[in-house]
Amino acid sequence: MTDKDILRLEKSLFKLEFMRDRTYLDRILSDDYLECGKNGKLFGKQEVVEELTALSEDRPIKIYNFSAEQKGNLWVAHYITLSGEDRIFRTSLWTNDGVMLFHQASKLSIDLKLEEF
Numbered sequence: 001m002t003d004k005d006i007l008r009l010e011k012s013l014f015k016l017e018f019m020r021d022r023t024y025l026d027r028i029l030s031d032d033y034l035e036c037g038k039n040g041k042l043f044g045k046q047e048v049v050e051e052l053t054a055l056s057e058d059r060p061i062k063i064y065n066f067s068a069e070q071k072g073n074l075w076v077a078h079y080i081t082l083s084g085e086d087r088i089f090r091t092s093l094w095t096n097d098g099v100m101l102f103h104q105a106s107k108l109s110i111d112l113k114l115e116e117f
Helices: 003-012 022-028 045-053
Strands: 029-036 042-044 064-071 074-083 086-095 100-107
Touching: 003 022, 003 064, 003 074, 003 086, 022 029, 022 045, 029 045, 042 045
Parallel strands: 029 100
Antiparallel strands: 029 042, 064 074, 074 086, 086 100
16 A cells, blocks of 8 residues: 555545445445544444435545555545635545545645645
8 A cells, every 4th residue: 555545545535436336435434434524523434325325426526735644554644625715624544455444524724835636
């Protein structure tokens, strides 16, 4: 697993072909997956799978300022996305086997230079 693999996995969750594939989502989201959305609500794996599989088109999300660092058996990924005028700082925890354990999205209150990945 490399940082490029983590970026590819993150981007796959924005593409309809992967978001509508329950087998794929079941494989890359841990059974005890937890997400803290930008709205501050917590979601488990089933809620996220239901939400993603209900979509009818790619999510128009671009990744900025991406970084991923291996920490033992885990990868910690950080990046920024835009939601209207808001900049959303995202953090994901991935296993070396390409399984996401956790994701959090938080609104940034600072202005950063953005580099698209």
